[in-house]
């Protein structure tokens with residue numbers, strides 16, 4: 001550096017920066033760098049800047065160009081003589097040297113605002129570019145026609161044109177050259193399509209001959225005769241087509257990461273061969289603002305998921321306007337992903353820019369490209385070539401000179417990278433060949449590309465669903481659709497003849513890639529499930545030993561893991577709560593999955609239950625991420641379709657952090673026909689002691705109600721749970737039903753009774769009589785309904801009522817209010833539609849047909865649960881439940897506070913009898929006193 005220092009110092013003196021030059025020598029590079037950086041970052045500014053400093057800054061600017069040119073030329077010569085590795089090494093050393101010399105280099109994870117794959121390293125495009133352009137144009141047209149036609153028939157039916165319009169090239173390069181289908185020999189790539197781009201995906205399937213004209217015509221009108229197409233990717237509605245529901249934004253990136261990770265899990269556990277299959281996830285740039293989108297990107301790099309590729313369609317716009325009008329979303333995403341050690345490939349500029357960039361030997365153009373904020377770029381999209389010349393190139397005469405030979409129209413037509421198949425191909429190829437980590441492609445596009453006046457680049461484009469006649473003709477002409485002026489305004493769907501060169505090419509490409517995508521199929525074989533022994537011990541009870549249902553569940557899990565048929569298929573998933581649920585013994589027995597095994601000696605290696613990580617470990621210990629765990633649950637629970645492997649996930653978590661926190665993922669799982677068991681641990685507002693307001697769950701069974709294919713159970717006893725899980729595995733994995741289960745488990749220990757009589761049907765249907773009153777002579781009668789741990793309170797109330805008040809009560813275990821409710825509404829509906837025929841009787845009504853007395857229900861959840869089945873009961877129902885905020889307290893106090901304990905069940909029963917005129921007011925008064933109930937205690941619902 002000595003030579004540079006003296007040269008620099010001398011030149012500065014010669015150019016008038018005397019003061020600064022005097023400091024040359026040991027400090028000069030630091031000072032100069034500091035000032036230059038300060039200028040670049042805009043920090044050396046403001047009224048306090050004195051004249052001397054101003055002179056120094058001017059001096060730096062004067063020398064900057066010459067000096068920088070010299071450095072750039074040196075680098076070029078190293079690059080030429082020794083190659084990029086040596087050049088990179090020199091830069092790395094320079095950076096280290098500068099740091100040691102005390103230069104505070106600003107941290108940046110950004111590269112210049114340029115294509116990552118330089119033009120000179122671009123691979124040859126292997127396809128027929130012109131033909132692919134024609135095919136893509138037809139798809140563009142049909143996608144647009146689908147939305148425009150649907151909205152002509154039914155005003156406001158909606159649909160999106162501009163998302164696919166911006167993403168067409170990104171998808172078509174994928175379809176023609178990259179997305180490999182699932183075949184007998186190869187598992188296929190997995191593609192998460194951006195939900196709002198679905199019209200384009202349908203339009204392609206139409207050209208492929210996979211969707212009919214009728215189906216396209218009925219886009220967003222699925223209930224029409226002949227069927228239609230769902231608005232977005234919904235496997236529930238189109239189970240042979242869509243695999244992944246992606247339209248709730250932010251879910252698919254997270255699901256894709258965990259899917260890629262799960263693919264490796266299956267490989268490392270020897271359940272499927274290792275392949276180079278990829279998981280592709282297409283997202284919007286606006287979508288990346290969802291916390292889930294970037295929330296797990298470090299997992300992907302930590303796990304070295306080079307089977308994962310994100311493609312972010314950076315059209316710089318979201319629904320309302322620009323994603324980062326005042327900034328640069330692409331650079332922001334680049335630094336986030338690079339910081340997380342992803343391979344980032346930017347595809348910003350199309351081929352038309354290459355010759356201009358080549359002429360720019362000083363790097364001025366790339367510098368200029370990095371200066372504009374996205375709002376300015378958006379403005380350029382909607383502006384004329386003259387405006388582009390003036391406002392983009394016009395910032396510097398040297399830039400203007402670069403484009404001088406080009407007419408304005410050519411400037412307007414300089415394509416962006418995401419619309420240039422060659423650039424996109426180069427990026428995809430680099431992505432699939434990248435080893436050692438995940439790749440994100442940041443592709444710059446224009447929202448509403450090709451819509452012209454109808455919305456290209458405009459803020460309103462996301463909502464555009466209608467085009468006028470001129471706009472349609474314009475679009476037709478721009479993309480060369482063979483329709484005349486009058487035909488095209490009818491927006492007909494257009495498919496060339498089967499033997500046309502376009503259709504032949506498109507089919508040939510897909511054939512070469514193994515078949516069509518997206519396509520969902522189920523290839524797993526049903527399980528046999530002859531293993532009653534597994535469940536026997538739970539049917540027999542705990543012989544007086546006090547255990548919680550959580551402990552019983554863990555014991556079941558342990559047994560299932562040892563089972564010859566299902567043992568390998570069980571996937572325990574836990575978000576850093578294994579110890580909470582007493583599952584730590586499984587660490588040792590089946591191991592915690594780690595793609596690298598265990599590189600350290602665990603601190604507790606000398607203990608029996610040490611923390612064992614293993615490459616073939618079975619437990620997915622996800623750390624503190626319910627969303628990530630749920631994404632693993634989804635990958636494991638859909639493996640029967642994605643991989644043809646019947647893995648059975650058991651995801652156990654703090655129940656309050658389930659539906660309450662990640663219900664949208666659960667909804668997506670339902671849509672995806674995911675199978676498996678969600679276990680809501682430490683559940684119940686009063687059963688989880690001490691944890692207070694944010695942990696105590698009295699909500700989840702209510703929040704489980706809306707998910708149609710989810711069975712929700714709140715069992716009290718181990719045998720109930722065994723019946724539910726055994727039957728669940730049978731229904732899902734033997735009979736192939738598209739169900740999944742939510743079972744709450746609690747941490748309150750009590751003796752688990754043996755199963756008496758044939759109560760299986762009752763357990764599964766939602767209720768059965770668990771203890772009949774032995775007091776046959778009593779005149780006062782009652783039916784008590786308890787669920788989960790609160791069943792014990794009902795049983796205690798039964799005794800109090802019998803011994804103290806002469807009331808004979810039967811006790812029912814209500815295992816599922818959701819089942820009872822669904823059964824009731826189904827019967828009601830059938831009866832409404834079949835008036836005059838023999839009416840169906842809801843199961844609740846059947847159960848209580850001969851059950852005498854007043855009716856009282858108590859659960860650890862909101863009162864709405866029992867209330868919703870009350871109308872099918874023979875008489876009025878009194879409901880006790882835990883509406884309100886939780887408290888940090890012990891169980892007894894909590895149950896007293898929420899009025900769900902034996903005392904309050906007793907009081908409610910006596911009150912019902914009083915209301916019916918069966919007992920005197922004095923009995924009630926005395927009971928209040930005896931039971932120690934204060935009529936003026938705070939109302940738990942509002943306090």
Ligand SMILES: Cc1ncc(C[n+]2csc(CCOP(=O)(O)OP(=O)(O)O)c2C)c(N)n1
Nearest residue numbers: 163247248249284285286287313317318319
């Ligand atoms: C979770 C969620 N919130 C809001 C929406 C509504 N929405 C649909 S598309 C859209 C804008 C999408 O912008 P971007 O992700 O940039 O995609 P683009 O259409 O620009 O490709 C919004 C807000 C949604 N689908 N999901």
Ligand SMILES: [Mg+2]
Nearest residue numbers: 285286317318
């Ligand atoms: Mg966008």
